[in-house]
Amino acid sequence: xxxxVMHWPLRLQADASRVVVRPFHIPIDSKRGHISRPRRIAEGxxxxxxxCAERELATVFKDFEARHWQTRNVFLTxxxxxxxxxxLDDDAIPEVKRQLIGAFFCHEYSYxxxxxxxxxxxxxxxxxxxxxxxxxxxxxxxxxxxxxxSSIAFxxxxxxxGTRFELAPEPPFATAADSAVExxxxxxxxxxxxxxxxxxxxxxxxxxxxxxxxxxxRLVEFNHEDGSTEWLGTYTAYNGESIRSELIRTRDFRxxxxxxxxxxxxxxKGMALFPRKIGGWYVMVGRQDGENLYLIRSRSxxxxxxxxLLMTPKFPWEMVQIGNCGSPIELDEGWLLLTHxxxxxxxxxxxxxxxDKENPQKIIGRTPEPLISAxxxxxxxxxxxxxxxxxxxxxxxxxxxxxxxxxSAVGFAFVPIKExxxxxx
Numbered sequence: 001x002x003x004x005v006m007h008w009p010l011r012l013q014a015d016a017s018r019v020v021v022r023p024f025h026i027p028i029d030s031k032r033g034h035i036s037r038p039r040r041i042a043e044g045x046x047x048x049x050x051x052c053a054e055r056e057l058a059t060v061f062k063d064f065e066a067r068h069w070q071t072r073n074v075f076l077t078x079x080x081x082x083x084x085x086x087x088l089d090d091d092a093i094p095e096v097k098r099q100l101i102g103a104f105f106c107h108e109y110s111y112x113x114x115x116x117x118x119x120x121x122x123x124x125x126x127x128x129x130x131x132x133x134x135x136x137x138x139x140x141x142x143x144x145x146x147x148x149x150s151s152i153a154f155x156x157x158x159x160x161x162g163t164r165f166e167l168a169p170e171p172p173f174a175t176a177a178d179s180a181v182e183x184x185x186x187x188x189x190x191x192x193x194x195x196x197x198x199x200x201x202x203x204x205x206x207x208x209x210x211x212x213x214x215x216x217x218r219l220v221e222f223n224h225e226d227g228s229t230e231w232l233g234t235y236t237a238y239n240g241e242s243i244r245s246e247l248i249r250t251r252d253f254r255x256x257x258x259x260x261x262x263x264x265x266x267x268x269k270g271m272a273l274f275p276r277k278i279g280g281w282y283v284m285v286g287r288q289d290g291e292n293l294y295l296i297r298s299r300s301x302x303x304x305x306x307x308x309l310l311m312t313p314k315f316p317w318e319m320v321q322i323g324n325c326g327s328p329i330e331l332d333e334g335w336l337l338l339t340h341x342x343x344x345x346x347x348x349x350x351x352x353x354x355x356d357k358e359n360p361q362k363i364i365g366r367t368p369e370p371l372i373s374a375x376x377x378x379x380x381x382x383x384x385x386x387x388x389x390x391x392x393x394x395x396x397x398x399x400x401x402x403x404x405x406x407x408s409a410v411g412f413a414f415v416p417i418k419e420x421x422x423x424x425x
Contacts, residue, residue, distance in 0.1 A: 001349075001370050004419040006163055008412035011405075012141075012155075016113040019067060020174045020202055021074050024107040028085050038105070042086050045101050050094065057100045064108065069173035069196070075102030111151050111174070111202050112143035115382050117404035120219040120326055120391035122231060124156060125252055133161035135395060138198065138253060139402060140217045140233070141410065142390075150213035152203040152235070154253070159395045163414045171200035177256065180206050185302070187259025198253050205237075209260065212240040216269070217248065218390045220327035223276045232301070234261075234284075236269040245271050245286075247302060264288075265296050265304035272324045272391075273301075274335070278360060285310065285328065285337060291321040293339070295361050308361060311353065317343040317370050318351065325350060326391025329399070330357070333421055334364050338392055338401070341370070348386040349373040350403065354424055365424030371415060372403060381406020 026038050035043075045053065065071045076095070079102035083090060090098070124136035136158050143153045153174075157167040177190040186209075192201045205211050215236040222232045233248040237260070245266040249257045265271065271286040281297040284304060288294050294307030313319050318341020325338035335355040342348055349370035356362035372378075374385040384406055392401035392415075399415040 001373050001375070002367070002420075002423055004416050004423075005371055006414040008163070008165055008414065010165070010167070010412055012116055012410040014112055014114060014116050014144075014408060016110045018112045018143075018170070018174055019108050019110050020176050021064075021068050021071070021106050022109040022176060022204070023078060023081070024105050026105065038082065039086055041104050042082075042088060042101050045097050045104070046093065048097070050096070053094075053096050053100055057096055057103070060100070060103045067108070067173075069175055069200075072099060075099040075106065078102035078106050081105075109145055111145045111204075112141075112153065113145050114148065115144040115408050116141055116153075116410055117144070117407045118142040118216050118388050118390050119402035119404065119410050120217055120233065120389075121393045121400065121402055122219045122221045122391070123393065125229075125231070130158070131160070133396065135159045135393075137393065137400075138219070138231075140219055140390070142214075142216055142404075143202070148213075149205065150215045150238070151205065152214050152217050152248075154198045154201055156197070156199050159393075159400055161396065163398065165400070165412065168197075168199055171197050174200045174202055177201055177203045183257065183259065185259060187257055189255060189257050191256075192254045203256065203258075206258070207237075209239050209244060210237040210246070210258075213238040214258075216390050218272045218324075218326050220273050220275050220391070222273065225277060232273055234271045234273060243267075243269055245269060245304075259302065261302050261304060263298070263304040264306050265294075270323050271296075271304070272327045272337075274328050274360070275330065278358070283360060285324045287321075287323045293322055293324060310361065311339075311363065311366075313341065314366070315341070315351075315368055317341050317347075317349045317373065319343055320346070325389045328355065328360070329392065329394050331394075331417065331421070335360050336399070336417070336420075338371075338389060339366075340388055346385060347374050348388060350387055350389060350401075352420060352424070354421060365421070367420070367423055368425050369423070371401075371420070372413060374406070378405045378411070381408030383407035 079098045120140045139155045141153045175196045179191045181189040217235040219233040237246045274283040284296040293311040295310045296307030320342040328335040328337045350372045351367040353366040354364040389403040
């Protein structure tokens with residue numbers, strides 16, 4: 001490994017105590033001759049006398065109200081979602097019973113109990129109030145909970161001059177982005193709760209194509225030709241059987257649009273978007289054949305055809321396969337693209353390549369040795385011998401790189417850009 005990489009002592013671990021309230025879905029349809037379970041539950045609550053309903057609701061609050069944010073409103077919102085399907089009459093039902101019915105159709109979900117991994121990082125939309133040389137950041141994380149379902153969580157922090165980094169504390173309560181609205185072409189829009197911080201927000205799978213996970217978000221601060229800025233990200237939607245690449249879009253990290261991408265390249269995972277157009281084209285790096293890297297151009301952000309071969313495995317540490325590790329970073333010398341390679345014993349390592357600024361199909365240099373390899377404490381975890389990142393950020397003369405460890409934790413490193421470029425061949 002290259003010896004100029006500086007590791008930050010902070011390490012994020014899976015945390016079963018981070019929980020949110022989620023809908024508990026029970027099929028409404030009933031079998032012939034039997035009342036449906038949801039209707040049986042609702043009618044059971046409606047049949048309670050007022051005192052019994054109040055006691056039962058008090059028990060629920062005793063167990064869960066201190067663990068969640070605005071629990072009473074959450075229960076009422078969930079009641080409203082099921083009331084229509086069950087044809088319940090709101091005017092005739094006391095609020096206590098509406099809350100209790102809502103509670104029966106919710107459950108507590110520990111979204112990061114199994115793993116936290118594969119981070120990406122961008123500048124925060126709000127850069128106000130900072131000292132010179134400092135930058136506020138947004139980091140996305142892939143979190144894995146019950147059923148190995150992946151969701152997207154966020155953390156905010158500040159990079160100070162030099163190798164100083166501080167994460168903002170997590171709020172005591174986490175909330176799920178909600179108010180899903182269907183848009184055109186299979187896209188949806190979700191909203192962060194108006195009173196929730198970004199560090200306490202989780203985006204869960206919503207559509208059928210995403211039902212088993214939103215995996216490995218690669219964020220980029222994208223500069224449009226009209227001078228506007230938008231934060232874009234590619235991720236893998238997984239439904240338990242098949243995958244496809246999708247695109248997330250936001251201008252403020254409060255409203256998010258998530259939608260499918262079309263075309264042959266979008267049937268694969270691991271696509272990473274350049275932060276601006278090149279020669280009038282949107283440009284991606286992706287892996288279309290499972291082992292090599294391709295450069296893909298498109299006139300549209302949502303449709304991606306076949307690409308051109310960019311890189312093949314060259315060094316022993318990447319002999320099995322290579323892939324990108326996030327969006328390219330623009331330097332004076334060219335486009336810096338982080339890569340991952342898989343070697344003997346399926347050991348993962350992180351490397352880098354420099355692409356020509358005007359013609360990114362041209363490789364200027366690449367690291368013959370890894371920046372970081374799975375070694376020592378970075379070997380052990382849910383999936384051993386894996387280090388992986390979904391993006392880094394330029395911070396002055398340094399590259400700041402959060403990275404996943406063994407699909408179980410997240411570490412942090414600073415890399416001097418000058419030394420990195422000099423190490424390439």
